[in-house]
Amino acid sequence: MTEQALASRSGSYTVPILAMVACQCGLHACMGGMRVALPLQALQLGASKLSIGVLVSCFAVFPALMALRFGVYTDRNGYRLPALMAASLSACGALSAWAASSLWLMFLAAGLCGTGSGFGMIAIQRAASRQAMSREKRLQVFSLVALAPALGGLFGPLATGRVIDVWGFSTAYLVLAVLPLISVLIASRVELAGGETVAASAKSNFKSSLGLLKLISLRRVMVLNLLIVASWDLHGFALPILGHERGFSATEIGAIFAAYGGASLIARGVLPFVAERFAHQYLPLAAMVLLVLLFAVYPLLPLPWLMMLASAIFGVIVGTVQPTIMLLLHESVPDKRYGEALAIRSMCNQISITVLPLLYGVFGVFMGVATMFWLMAVLLSAGVVAALKLITQNNNGRESLSSEKIL
Template identity: 50%
Template sequence: MHSSAAEKDETAAPRGMHLALGAMVACQVGLHACVQGVRLAAPLNVLRLGYSAWSVGLVMTMFALFPALLALPAGRLADRRGYHLPVRVAAVCSLGGTLLAAALQNLFTLCVAAALCGAGSGFGMIAIQRSASRLAQSDSERLRVFSWIALAPALAGLFGPMLAGLLIDHAGFSAAFLALALLPAATLLAARAVPREAPRPAPAPGVRKTSAWDLLRLPSLRRLLFVSWVVSLSWDVHGFALPLLGVERGLNASALGLVLAAYAAASMTVRLLMPLVAGRLSRRALLCGALLLTCAVFAAYPLFRSAWAMAACAAILGIGLGLVQPAILATLHEVTPPERQGEGLALRSMTLHASMAVMPLLFGAIGAGIGAAALFWLMSAALGLGSLQARTIHADRGS
């Protein structure tokens, strides 16, 4: 009798973990597909209403600015209250943003909608990634968990803009925003399948409150934040500089579409395969190897002139960047104290969103001054430096 009960418990635990992980992936797909759809619909609506390109830039800035401003409060709330309250806040923000955009379409409301949907996606991502790490019992299992979590942005990046684009063309902008509002509503339902976490007890009276910036005293966390920023920067450089390089090489829009499709297909494929092999991979070897691979690709990219050669580079780049994201998230949870992992994720999110808001201006200045090829080579050097930093990352939570 006792042995059969123990066997039932052993089978129930993995089943419960898989259900919770599936629900977390669904929650992130809902929030991320919503913001990606609004990211397509809002600027198109701004142009349809007759506003200038500067207004489009203002709306697009809102998507990155508010996640950066709210990252630390989101991380602290996730550490203090667990999964459900932050995800509910995130879903309500995204739901409110899409409903506002559907009801009132002018520059102000579209800016507010972009801010709310961007904040919702960023707020929810921190809570989801923090709670996902608690499903794992070992380093290899954590890497596998984050491999599944990394699928969510890829799926959302396909589904959200496709849904928005089809509805804009066939039913108009209001219908598109209303349909996108169903995605955070679905997140609220999917979150019910995630087990509740006991809230962290309040600190005793007289205990000094810690600041998230204190975490930067951990050398390995500083190095990992640099690596994470470099990887994020490489995505942005590729998206920004590839059209410039293609025009310099005389490629037409169809050829550039082929290159970007090769990148997207390789990135999606490696993310689909990653959970199947994550248990056999070393997190450190994966992190360093992926950075060196992307470093080599960025160095080689400007040397090619044909669309097929550039598509091959893009596919290899998609593999490298698809591999590195789960390794970064798994490593962040290893080098951050367990009770402050939400704050660690918040520092990462704040760094990335601030970079997204500022760096395109710098890319434009460099590209205009010394050409697109220089952007690729500068990025290659930064990735090489990132791989050196990755080799020195250790679990130094108590440092």
């Protein structure tokens, strides 16, 4: 049975999508656990702070370098084979850490796990989008898929930390290796066709993939996406510094972070059930306007509970707008090249996650934390403009998405 046939059957996408979400939870839990275990073990072995920075960056650099090739591969082969490849990479990463006797093997382990998680998300987002036949259903699907990183990121570090305390690093790596293997089992049982061949994808290479950015709509969606990533990175980077300057305790700072995580998870969980009530084209505009206001007032909040409230609002905004951006991304490119578009997004996200904290550190030294929040508010104003143009474009009719235009 083909992906299209499954998509046409009423309600038939529910079980496959839940299986895909479970598969991605395993991949993200593995990566989340590795992000805890590898730096801790490296520190115990006497690694320098620079080495730890390189180790953490490997989780993002490797998938950024390979994302476009994997996007093309996914467009050619559908879901099953790419998902199996992603899970295999993650399992090999955990096993490499188990056998690691040097920092170089730890770098390799981090790269494999980051690559497996990133590749899995590309394959799952592409396959999941093909199981919905309307904008409302597609938004619901993307909301469900967005739960996987949040759940995996919550379970993986908690379980890994406990296993390390009780049984040590070696056992933790073996447990983490089991998670993607379970994902392999789940992926192999998802009834989605994985072998459709797409002529346009067969011609695709690095240059033609980046040629997708000639589409104005895709560029605008990417601006929104990168601004969300930048604001999320700044929030995570600057919040501990801001809290420390205000004299907040570690518990209070942790509670502020928890307010974001909990609100984001709740928003993603609720959105599938209320998606049909949203005017989807206006969500990015509303999100950008709220983010501008939020980042403008954030540094002025004097009390922990006020910052918790602001953090929770930020979590709701991010949790709501990210599935919407995925919907807009799907509608901005030819259907047969959606995997490539997801790869471009993944590549940009991974590069941003690697580079932005370094930039924030430099700017923070010269400008201070409060100024960084206000500068981000100014940058987010560009997102307001991009969102307005997307609304105008949708109202005037979408541009042609023929593959010939962008090859």
